Amino acid sequence: MTKRAVVHFCRRELRVGDNSIINHVADHRNEYDLYIPVYVFPSSQVELSGLIKDGTPNPFPPAKSAVAGYWRTGPHRAKFIAESVWAFKEKLESLGSGLVIRVGNIADIARSFAQGLTDDGQKVDVGAIWMTSHEGSEEKKDERAVESLCGDLGAEFKLWVDEKYFLDDRDVKIGDELPNIFTTYRKNQEPLREKPRGVIPAPTKGSLPRFPANSSIPVQPAPFTIPEALEGLVEALVMPVKHFISDIPPFPENAVSAHPFKGGEEAGHARLMAFIESQGMNRYKDTRNGLFGPEFSTKLSAYLAQGCITARQVHHALLAFEDGTNPRFEGIEGYGKGENEGTKAVRFELLWRDYMRLCHQKFGDKFFRLEGLRTDYNEEAGETPKMKHWKVPTGKEARDGQNPPPQKIAEFLERFNAGTTGMGLIDASQRELMHTGYTSNRARQNVASFLAKHLDIDWRYGAEWYEMLLVDYDVSSNWANWQYVSGVGNDPRGDIRIFNPIKQAFDYDKEGKYVRSWLPELSKLEKLENVFQLCSASVEDVKSAGLAENPMFLNPLKRIHFVVGASPRVNKRGGLRRGRRGSPAVGRAGRPGRSSSDGAQAGDRTDCPESQASGGASLVEDVRTSALYTRSQHTDAPIANGSYRAPQEVMARFLSRSARDGNQNGQTNYRGSANRSSRGSGGLGRHNGYQEKLHASVQSSQAQQSSGV
Numbered sequence: 001m002t003k004r005a006v007v008h009f010c011r012r013e014l015r016v017g018d019n020s021i022i023n024h025v026a027d028h029r030n031e032y033d034l035y036i037p038v039y040v041f042p043s044s045q046v047e048l049s050g051l052i053k054d055g056t057p058n059p060f061p062p063a064k065s066a067v068a069g070y071w072r073t074g075p076h077r078a079k080f081i082a083e084s085v086w087a088f089k090e091k092l093e094s095l096g097s098g099l100v101i102r103v104g105n106i107a108d109i110a111r112s113f114a115q116g117l118t119d120d121g122q123k124v125d126v127g128a129i130w131m132t133s134h135e136g137s138e139e140k141k142d143e144r145a146v147e148s149l150c151g152d153l154g155a156e157f158k159l160w161v162d163e164k165y166f167l168d169d170r171d172v173k174i175g176d177e178l179p180n181i182f183t184t185y186r187k188n189q190e191p192l193r194e195k196p197r198g199v200i201p202a203p204t205k206g207s208l209p210r211f212p213a214n215s216s217i218p219v220q221p222a223p224f225t226i227p228e229a230l231e232g233l234v235e236a237l238v239m240p241v242k243h244f245i246s247d248i249p250p251f252p253e254n255a256v257s258a259h260p261f262k263g264g265e266e267a268g269h270a271r272l273m274a275f276i277e278s279q280g281m282n283r284y285k286d287t288r289n290g291l292f293g294p295e296f297s298t299k300l301s302a303y304l305a306q307g308c309i310t311a312r313q314v315h316h317a318l319l320a321f322e323d324g325t326n327p328r329f330e331g332i333e334g335y336g337k338g339e340n341e342g343t344k345a346v347r348f349e350l351l352w353r354d355y356m357r358l359c360h361q362k363f364g365d366k367f368f369r370l371e372g373l374r375t376d377y378n379e380e381a382g383e384t385p386k387m388k389h390w391k392v393p394t395g396k397e398a399r400d401g402q403n404p405p406p407q408k409i410a411e412f413l414e415r416f417n418a419g420t421t422g423m424g425l426i427d428a429s430q431r432e433l434m435h436t437g438y439t440s441n442r443a444r445q446n447v448a449s450f451l452a453k454h455l456d457i458d459w460r461y462g463a464e465w466y467e468m469l470l471v472d473y474d475v476s477s478n479w480a481n482w483q484y485v486s487g488v489g490n491d492p493r494g495d496i497r498i499f500n501p502i503k504q505a506f507d508y509d510k511e512g513k514y515v516r517s518w519l520p521e522l523s524k525l526e527k528l529e530n531v532f533q534l535c536s537a538s539v540e541d542v543k544s545a546g547l548a549e550n551p552m553f554l555n556p557l558k559r560i561h562f563v564v565g566a567s568p569r570v571n572k573r574g575g576l577r578r579g580r581r582g583s584p585a586v587g588r589a590g591r592p593g594r595s596s597s598d599g600a601q602a603g604d605r606t607d608c609p610e611s612q613a614s615g616g617a618s619l620v621e622d623v624r625t626s627a628l629y630t631r632s633q634h635t636d637a638p639i640a641n642g643s644y645r646a647p648q649e650v651m652a653r654f655l656s657r658s659a660r661d662g663n664q665n666g667q668t669n670y671r672g673s674a675n676r677s678s679r680g681s682g683g684l685g686r687h688n689g690y691q692e693k694l695h696a697s698v699q700s701s702q703a704q705q706s707s708g709v
């Protein structure tokens with residue numbers, strides 16, 4: 001008799017607990033002869049060349065991003081996913097089942113299963129193929145391809161709801177449309193503590209339908225070989241992508257990883273429990289804007305992104321603590337005392353994650369467009385949006401007369417990525433990311449704002465850099481947050497919210513511990529303002545710190561004339577008033593800024609002057625701080641060649657320049673600009689040449705940088 005198999009393509013749901021498909025097959029085990037969970041490392045997102053052992057060329061194009069040509073999955077996430085997949089496989093094996101690991105694309109693997117699956121020499125019918133629905137155009141394409149294959153095979157195709165979110169899609173009442181403002185959405189859903197569904201129990205040993213013998217399962221199509229141990233899998237996935245920049249500095253001695261992420265369901269739960277037990281959840285509201293160390297936030301993001309745990313499991317663990325129903329938490333302050341400010345704030349963040357996914361559902365590939373979610377133009381009538389002139393590193397896409405020119409922007413990007421901009425908080429965050437795959441939410445906001453709003457560089461270069469390096473990369477959360485901070489997403493304040501990275505560093509890195517630990521070369525500098533912006537240091541101080549020749553001092557990408565000790569000028573609504581030349585004001589910051597004092601401040605914007613050093617170019621900005629700091633004012637940043645120029649003189653020069661360009665009062669010129677679509681329509685690898693060009697164009701500056709790092 002022909003056997004009937006259900007094939008389950010697992011993607012970002014690498015867990016057996018709270019898993020509706022696994023629970024369903026356990027409950028209906030008599031309906032299927034075989035249950036075959038399969039995980040496929042997708043060739044478009046993960047570089048697979050390390051799995052080819054016989055020197056055959058990789059049949060798939062390099063897994064690189066559409067705009068910048070960076071690797072789609074860098075070493076940190078490649079390792080984390082491999083560990084999570086392996087842990088999932090071992091867990092299923094411990095239940096008497098198993099997991100098939102394959103690479104390529106899901107539809108091809110599904111086809112090979114339909115053609116070649118046997119059991120005891122008998123042909124097996126693939127009666128059903130199930131998947132969980134995921135956001136992302138590539139994911140949707142896979143779903144359609146498998147559905148169409150099922151049509152050909154006469155097999156059942158079922159797309160299950162992705163249940164790793166806080167609120168179940170089926171319970172979210174949003175009327176006709178998802179509100180474009182998060183607060184409106186949140187208010188519709190409150191009270192949050194009442195809403196999530198229960199957790200689905202994990203199957204017990206022996207409760208799943210049979211898993212076939214390995215010999216019955218169609219082999220991995222050539223030329224790839226699937227390693228037999230986790231170490232081999234990690235090595236094969238990490239090896240091709242680990243040299244993502246040419247000179248990766250050594251891991252700084254005093255730096256601490258925010259969390260040594262190890263993939264897997266158990267590791268995720270262990271982190272969740274430990275964070276409740278350490279009082280981290282209780283304190284979360286006060287600590288969540290931290291930058292340094294393992295305890296300021298949950299560090300659950302990577303586990304949530306790969307579906308090793310679900311947001312409702314987090315919620316239920318919190319409920320057990322709040323309701324006093326888990327003796328494991330007995331004795332911890334707040335046990336049995338209901339929701340507190342910390343646990344409430346965690347739920348709030350989890351709802352943000354839900355919301356960003358719902359926005360992705362609503363806006364689709366608009367997530368990847370330079371103009372973002374903007375809809376104030378008629379695309380069908382051939383109109384293009386009025387946008388600020390984003391600067392790009394490639395001549396083809398650059399606007400005529402782009403200043404700085406594309407080669408210079410390529411150099412800026414190289415230094416932005418390497419963490420050598422000269423802006424302490426930005427550089428520390430970029431180095432932390434490079435070394436560990438993680439950086440805090442606060443740092444991410446500053447980094448994104450710096451690229452998009454201080455340097456005016458096409459924000460997608462930053463989003464793709466994050467896509468490569470973040471261990472917790474999630475397509476919806478990453479692109480929505482980048483759009484939000486870059487002023488093209490769902491932030492009601494859009495373009496006018498600008499983070500001042502120096503003020504932010506003073507606020508959130510009060511002793512400079514974070515910046516100093518990730519930028520050890522700055523550790524000899526005493527003054528915090530110098531650590532946070534190297535070009536503000538005196539020549540004597542940089543000389544004695546051995547940094548006089550460092551490009552971060554000589555040629556910072558940005559000079560922010562930061563006034564320490566000035567009085568804040570506060571308007572009636574509690575916002576900072578217009579800058580002295582009428583730059584727009586920004587008041588209390590919202591999301592993803594989260595705190596009421598982001599230091600988000602609009603400064604006067606100028607075009608980019610060439611600095612005096614040969615080939616150098618910095619962007620100069622005069623930003624006043626609110627006067628929380630009583631130290632003496634420092635505004636005399638050295639001009640690129642190390643000489644000094646009074647700030648008034650500098651600003652006068654740029655004022656006249658911006659007046660000449662019709663760019664006064666901090667107003668951006670809005671003209672139409674080329675729209676380069678990203679993954680949806682642009683396709684993978686469309687701009688793949690960028691990284692190579694970039695390396696060629698900045699060779700000389702790299703040589704300088706590495707001496708300073």
Ligand SMILES: Cc1cc2nc3c(=O)[nH]c(=O)nc-3n(C[C@H](O)[C@H](O)[C@H](O)COP(=O)(O)OP(=O)(O)OC[C@H]3O[C@@H](n4cnc5c(N)ncnc54)[C@H](O)[C@@H]3O)c2cc1C
Pocket residue numbers: 288297298299300301302304305346349350352353356439440441442444445448466470472473474475477478479481482485592
């Ligand atoms: C430019 C930028 C890019 C980002 N890219 C990603 C990404 O690719 N993947 C990702 O998971 N988060 C992303 N975030 C959101 C946020 O920075 C991380 O979720 C958070 O720093 C992860 O650390 P944590 O788990 O300790 O978070 P916690 O502060 O402990 O928050 C708890 C959980 O809430 C969710 N959450 C918190 N803040 C946000 C937010 N702003 N948006 C969506 N979900 C949130 C996460 O799932 C997080 O694990 C990005 C933020 C910015 C500003």
